Amino acid sequence: MPSAALQLPVSSQPFTGNVAPTVETFSDHDLMIAVRAGEIRRLGELFERYHRPLHGFFVRLTNQPSASEDLVQIVFQRILKYRHTYRDEGKFSAWIYHIARKVAADYFRKHASTPSPTDPADLVEHPDTGPQPSEQAAATDDVALLRTALSHLPLIHREVLVLSRLQHLEHKEVARLLDCSVGAVKVRAHRALRELRDLYFKIRKEKTS
Numbered sequence: 001m002p003s004a005a006l007q008l009p010v011s012s013q014p015f016t017g018n019v020a021p022t023v024e025t026f027s028d029h030d031l032m033i034a035v036r037a038g039e040i041r042r043l044g045e046l047f048e049r050y051h052r053p054l055h056g057f058f059v060r061l062t063n064q065p066s067a068s069e070d071l072v073q074i075v076f077q078r079i080l081k082y083r084h085t086y087r088d089e090g091k092f093s094a095w096i097y098h099i100a101r102k103v104a105a106d107y108f109r110k111h112a113s114t115p116s117p118t119d120p121a122d123l124v125e126h127p128d129t130g131p132q133p134s135e136q137a138a139a140t141d142d143v144a145l146l147r148t149a150l151s152h153l154p155l156i157h158r159e160v161l162v163l164s165r166l167q168h169l170e171h172k173e174v175a176r177l178l179d180c181s182v183g184a185v186k187v188r189a190h191r192a193l194r195e196l197r198d199l200y201f202k203i204r205k206e207k208t209s
Helices: 028-036 040-062 065-081 092-111 133-151 155-166 171-178 182-208
Strands: none
Touching (some): 028 092, 092 155, 171 182
């Protein structure tokens, strides 16, 4: 008696030889809903997406790169702790920056001091290939001056500038975070940019004089 053969379904469509695996990409909102429902491992995907932006947010706000890494960790600890408070409306990015602002406020209360200029080497990424050393040094110096100027802005101006211009949040999201109107956000951002420009040229003049 012949042995039974495993019967596989046969497709009527011809095989093209180019079959690519389907990769499903979840939105930030979908991932956070999953975390809220108990799929804690999904928080790792959100961490991969937001680790660098949040680190940049804290560096620009505090001017302390090493402390900023710890602050990012605190943000995700709070996301895990308060995951049940996440709501279906709004954007995840606005929610996470709401938490980040509170973490930053706690940091400033704890240290109760204006952030001091940091080492430019901690703030500038040097690519493997790029400008000549002299050009790279000039660019690094400009960035360092800009960082110093940013650190001298009042916190309210520094925050609106970082959120709207550097973290690329929409004005309506920033308005919700800062509890003000969209018009007020635009005015604050404009004033902050003007003040940043004035500080930058003042610091550069003092350095070269």
